Amino acid sequence: MAERMDTPLEARRRWLDRWRIDPEFFGRVSEGTARFMGTPRFLFYLTVFCALWLGWNSLAPEHLRFDDAALGFTALTLMLSLQASYSSPLILLSQNRQDDRDRIAAEQDRQRAERNLADTEYLAREMAALRTALGEVATRDFVRSELRTLLEELTEEREAGSGHGGDSGAPREPDGRRRV
Template sequence: MARAPKSGFEAPRGRRASVLTRTPQPSRDRFGRFTEWIARAMGTPAFLLILTLFCAAWIGWNTVGPETLRFDDAALGYTALTLVLSLQASYAAPLILLAQNRQDDRDRVQIEQDRQRAERNLADTEYLAREVVALRMALTDMQNEAISRDVLRHELKTLLERLDERDAERDVERRDDGSAAS
């Protein structure tokens, strides 16, 4: 039975249904994450304990176990165990190096981001410091101007008072001169 087309409210506008229903692609970085998981797992006490128990069980079985069921001869130095451990080490080393390289790349990116952030913080701090200095200078200028204005006003008042006194003295002299002349 054919499905009816979706109405405008049931499907997003401008999107094809095939785009929305497609399965997500596997991450291209899956192997890198796997190598990091291996490196983290091999660096744990649990891994060392499991490996030790595995070797002890191997040696114990091939030493004490029934001779017909032994698969690695103690007389030959446990050749199969040596081969298994060598194989594990030969795969572990490159995987650990890959994980370290990925970590180095992440660290490099993080260091670059930290450096850029520090530069921005320094620029912001320098800007704020310049602004604070400018505000201090403006406040100092305003205080100096206020003091200068007050001093200037006081001086002008003093001068006006002296001028008024002189004018008053001249008026008195003129009156005295005018009354003496009459």
């Protein structure tokens, strides 16, 4: 062993890599198995298998039977125990993988909710800024009422000016227009 101390650990364990199973592949297989075991089809197949086993070992000629009913169908009991002992860890494995997926999905949902909240707050601030800016801008109705008032004042001045001989004596601009 002393001569191998200069060899890196990964190089010494390469022979184990041949027997290493990809965890993702094993996880997918365990999930598929667990999903199948939870279906009515599996229960039907298992029931038919047990019925055929019991029927064959009870009704077949004595020399063709392989599991004795007098011993309580020991081989069938062992097979069902083996199936149960493998299905329990497979189901737990698939539940752990589902928990991991649920945890990741919950984290992604939380991040998405935070982004949506930030976007909503930003839009609310922008809308408030627009309302404030629009409060300082003259609206169409305001401009119309101002123009209407100005028009009425002009009309009154013309009527007042036409009653005094044509010129009301209002000061004029250099280009000849009357000041209002």
